Amino acid sequence: MSLSPQWKVQLVQGKFHVTGKIERKNKEKGKCQPENRHRLYLAKGEEASHFFCKDCNGEDHVECEKTPVEVKHLLHPKHSLQLVSQKSSIIQTRKCFCCDEDLKKIFYYCTGCDYAMNIACAEKPPVLFIDRPKWHADTLALFPRQAFLTCNVCAVADSSSPIYMCPPCDFVVHQRCTGLPRVIRISRHRHRISFTTSFDEGDWSCGVCRRKIDNDYGGFSCIKDGCSYVAHSRCATQKNVWDGIDLEGVPEEIEEEEVEPFVTISKGVIHHFSHQNHHLRLDENRDRIYDENKLCQAYIMPIYFGNFFSCMQCDYILHEECANLSRKAYNPIHPHLLSLMGGNDDVRKYEDKCSACPWPCIAGFSYECRKEGCSFKLHVQCATISEPLVHGSHIHPLFLTSKPGEQRSCSVCKDSRLEFTNETFNCIECEFALCFGCATLPQKVRYKHDKHILTLSYGKETSTMTYWCEVCEEKVNPKDRFYMCDDYCCVTLHIRCLIGKDLYMKPGALCFSNDGKELRVLPNNHMSRPFCPGCRKRCPYKIFMVYTRLIFCSISCIRDF
Structure with a gap:
């Protein structure tokens, strides 16, 4: 069947916006190119029964049956649904109202209600009655309108899914909630948790989103006696928390015996899995001279303070904490x-x-x-790094409450970092969010020309002080973050000048791009600093990179070149 979407739409912050009418690409009739004809798979496992022609938008394919450009559907009786095409996005997605699957490239849409439905759902009539004995003993009837009724299973009142109900029992359930599991294991808790229709009296809060739980509605609770862990139904079944496996009826697996990261040879001497050829000895000397070139091979950061293991035959070293990391x-x-x-x-x-x-x-x-x-x-x-995170950038504790697809901008670096992750540490008291890049910056460091410990300062909006960076000799903005000696010397340094712009890049490392081009990381320790064609400046950081036989001071310079 030929598809002829009438409008282009784009998803912006969870809502579709019409961006224009779809016009045929080739003005000459009958000149459609085969490569511009795209098949559309309406459902998983089914063959492509529909196609979209970019050249004519379906106008010239008179030999093919056409999908209606406008339909009326029982689940949305108030308005007609129009056939639209969306601009693809790898960051944002939107679900079909009916099947709760991701919307296809082309779907039916109501502009007035922001209502979206896949073609496969629009082509078949809705199921008026269902039996779900797992959730309710009686037959459930479809409520054919969008309504904000509180679901007994997920405790949420929204209209983003068809609703089934049993009026005599005052039982309401979203269609998508009828497919929820009964027993699961999630990343936030070490025990299995199972669904419960209600909670005992008391003040319960969700272990995922940290919000209050309504005792009168369903959710998940820990199956272990004496464990009080609970979670909202939707929070517990997020794709970044649950692996999608229902464990109802599945016996508890026997935990594998933990493999130790090292074998103790003698007191203070170990054989670590990461350094098979030599033994490592514990160094507990707290009066040692700081050497910024000695990097922990796990963190790829200098050993600022604390104990570490060093190889008895080469320069391999590990923080004591890194040597003890679980396998x-x-x-x-x-x-x-x-x-x-x-x-x-x-x-x-x-x-x-x-x-x-x-x-x-x-x-x-x-x-x-x-x-x-x-x-x-x-x-x-x-x-x-774990939650609750008590961080110097904010007065309240922070939690990992981000939902899949949720977009938050880091309140410290002001970078959404959406190309890397949607996960942030969030405050449940206010709108503050902290990205992992900022959360993992070392709070205390050493500088080779200062005998004191430097602390990460988060600046003050009202500060009028003038600071200068010891390395680049440029001004330090007192309202931004910087490293500062709190003792008598008052040394200040930009973060990038002290620890670098691209972190965890080991001098001497070799890697390749997807197209096979070599990138080599080298120490910037020569008398003359190399010139970067990307930013057109001398490379100021501790490392530089050689890529396509050119020298760059950072990955961002490679991308921008």
């Missing part, structure tokens, strides 16, 4: 088990990004998902 771990922002990877010198792609922060994963340790088809990975810095 397997769950993380709150991913539903699958993650494995600790590190210690190998394999060549990586420089496009490989941490799934939480903006920095690439081309060196150091990382926690990676080994599930087939899943490319989720985290720097150890991002994997080991």
Whole structure:
């Protein structure tokens, strides 16, 4: 069947906006090119029965049956639905009102109500009665209008899904909620949780969104005696929290015996999995001289303070905490088990990004998902930060409450970072949000020309002080973040001047782009600093990069060149 959408729409902050009328691309009739004819798969597993021709928008294909450009549907009787085409977006998605699946490229839409339905749903009549004994003993009847009725299963009153009800029992359920699981495991809790139709008296708050739970409606609670963990139905089944597997009737799996990250050889001497050829010895000397060139091979950051393990035969070192990192771990922002990877010198792609922060994963340790088809990975810095996060940038504790597809701008760096992740640490008292890039910046550091510890200062909006960076000798904005010595010397430095612009990039690392071009990271420790053709300045940071035989001071310079 031929498709002839009439309008172009674009999704902006969850709502569609009409951007213009669709015109045929080729003004000559009968000159349609086969490569401009695109098939549309209406449902998973089915063959493509519809097509869209860019050249004529379906006008010239008189031999084909045409999909109606306007329809009336029982689930939306007030207005007609028009056939539209949406601009594709990898960041934002919208669900079909009827089937709760992602909307296809072309679908039916009501501009007045912002109501959207896939073609496959519009072509079949709705089911008027359903039996869902798992949720309610009686037959449920379709309520054929959009209505803000509170669902007994998810405790939400919205009109984004068809509603089924049992009037005598005062039972209401969204169509999409009838497919919710009964027993699940989520990334936010170590035990299984199961659905309950209501909660006991008391003040309950959701372990995912941290908001209050209405005791009279359904949700999930921990199956273990004595454990008080609870969650809203929708929060517990978010795709960044739940792996999509219903465990009802599935016996509890036997936990694998934890593999230790190292073997103790003698007191203070270990054999770590990441450094197979040599042994590491614990260094507890607190009076050692700070060396900014000694990098922890897990963090790819200098050893500012604290104990560390150093190789007895080479320059390999690890923070004591990094040496003790678990080989397997769950993380709150991913539903699958993650494995600790590190210690190998394999060549990586420089496009490989941490799934939480903006920095690439081309060196150091990382926690990676080994599930087939899943490319989720985290720097150890991002994997080991936890909630509630008490952070110097904000007066309230912060929590990981982001929902899939939710867009928040970081309140500190003012960068939405949407190309990297949607996850932020959020305040439940106000609108403050903190991205992982800012949350994992070291709060205390050392500087080679200062014997004191420097602290990350978050500046003051009303400050009139004048500060100068010790490295670049340029002004430091007192309203921005910077590192400062709180002792007598009052040394101040830009963040990028002290720890760099592209973090966790190991000097000597080699990686390749997707098109096979080599990128090499080198230390910027020569008498003359190289010139970057990207920003057209001398490279000011501790490292520079060689890419396509040109020298760049940062990844952003490579992208902008």
